[in-house]
Amino acid sequence: MEIAIRKATRLEYRPPKPKHIQTLINLTFHKPALIDEMLVTLARRGRENSWIIIYKVLIIVHTLIRQGNGDQTLSRLEKHTDVLSIQRLKEKASAYASIQNLHLYHDYLVDRVEAYRLCQIDYIKSTSKHQEGPLRHLPVAQGLLRETTVVQRQIGFCLSCKFQMDIGDNAINFNAYRLVVEDLLGLFQVVNEAVMNILEHYFTMTQTDARLALEIYKRFAQQTQEITEYLDNARKIQNELSISIPKLNHAPLSLASALEEYLNDDAYEHRRQSYIQEKQKEKRGSISNGKKSKTKKGKKEGTMNHYLNILSGQSTTQTAPIFPINTHLKRSTSMNINPTTNMMTSTLTMSPTSTGITGHSPTFNTNPFRFSTLPRQQQFSTDTPTSSSYSFDIHNNTRNPFLPSSSSSSSSSNRPLTMIQPQSTNPFGTAL
Structure with missing residues (x-):
């Protein structure tokens, strides 16, 4: 383990080699008890004053979260916060752009650990092309609005990672940027499903919850436009990133005025109760007609x-x-x-x-x-x-x-x- 970490964080203008990363990934699954020791070793390497070594430590931690035993890694990062520390980083004029990228990358990773602490789930790894994510059917009473807000905050930190790529050797920057783009795609799938769920339950919410839901929807519409622009820029260098960035489909973005007008209606509570009663009536009618398997x-x-x-x-x-x-x-x-x-x-x-x-x-x-x-x-x-x-x-x-x-x-x-x-x-x- 120590050998793999030392070789993966060599002082050279290249990202960590896949074979060393894979060794650490396997250890998180086969020997999860070693994750604490692994993070301590990475924190020790991160105390070097070289931006290259610190950058590689962050990339290794991010890769372990994405490809390794992510839940165990994130839960232990709450105790080993010094792994993500960049206090010893020294500014250098010759590598100013890369150091600025490193600061943005660090802020995003810190927020990702905080999001896991708040929700106790890594929504990025919970996404799948074969099935819907957990926020698609999460009830409002169980934290749908609160957790959607956390995901949107993660998206905000992702969008702030606007790396400068017009510099010399971009190999390390490309590696970090690719991981951020992959996270952003996963986060967008999560928030898209969450907003669809919110729209389906909008008329059963209390006025307080509906007001928060409207804020979430407006933020979703704004972030969707920003994500589209962000991915358009990333698509220009997707060959260098070695990924394929798809076009996005999403929930409608032009409902804010209609939702707000309904929310501000003086008869909001009356219409809400009428809607709930109508739903219950339809449900009882379906059961009485033998349509339980609808x-x-x-x-x-x-x-x-x-x-x-x-x-x-x-x-x-x-x-x-x-x-x-x-x-x-x-x-x-x-x-x-x-x-x-x-x-x-x-x-x-x-x-x-x-x-x-x-x-x-x-x-x-x-x-x-x-x-x-x-x-x-x-x-x-x-x-x-x-x-x-x-x-x-x-x-x-x-x-x-x-x-x-x-x-x-x-x-x-x-x-x-x-x-x-x-x-x-x-x-x-x-x-x-």
Whole structure:
């Protein structure tokens, strides 16, 4: 262990060698009792006044958190805070840019340890491309708003790591920057799922919680724009970073004014209680009809339909959402309209215009941040007026939001409407 640490923190302009890092990673799993000794040794190396050695110590600690036994490492870092200390760091004019990067990197790692202390979970490692994260279904009463705020603070420290790369040997800076970018992608997935959960429960919150939720949403909208810009800059050097940075899909960003208007309504508590009673009534009705096995899709869409109607001030029989529809994600379906009645074979009623199609959204889907339900193309058949039909093609969407979609269409007037399957909340599609 000591040999691996000493070789991984050599005084040279190169990042720690993977074989030495891997030795330490394996020890965190096979001999977790050695983590304390490992951190003590790293702290001893960090007392050197060389910025290169201190930088490498921080990189090793960060790598152990990400790839090693992260929970054990983070819990022990609370006792060995001197591992991340940079008090002995001396400023040098010849390495000013790298030292500034090191300070930003240090501040982020300190906050990551603090976030673990507050939440007792590493949300970055809890993300997965195969399943939703813990904040996706965490109840408000169990700390959803508080922990989302902690994650957003971590994102803020991540975004502050704007490293200077126009300097000589960037190998060490690239190594640290890559770890920060990977953390940022994981944190964005976590906060994106948390915001979707908050929106789904917004109308059942007390006014105090709803006010905090609104602040979280506004911060989310601002940070999403900053994250997009940050990743655009990182994408320019992704070859040097040896990672692939995907495009992001996210919850809608333009709901703040509508949510705030609803929050400031004098009848907020009355509407909240009415909404809760309606939900309970629907739940009892489902149980009495023998629908205990109702899918999550049906439950979530029913909830979304109801709070969209409440926010728009409409009755529960109306289904036109006031929220803008996210057109980044699309599903496939086939719709046929009888031109003599201007009615579809399903419950959706639409009328063609010169610029597109307007009308009510289908009752089975008004979730504004899953996929669009509006047809993308309008094709008029060349049949006689009595038998002509309008055929609309909506492209299929794969579960991976970064792969191109394939199109499917149907011209049969008797073909039933294809039911839309629930959309993954994973904003990246693939894990890093």
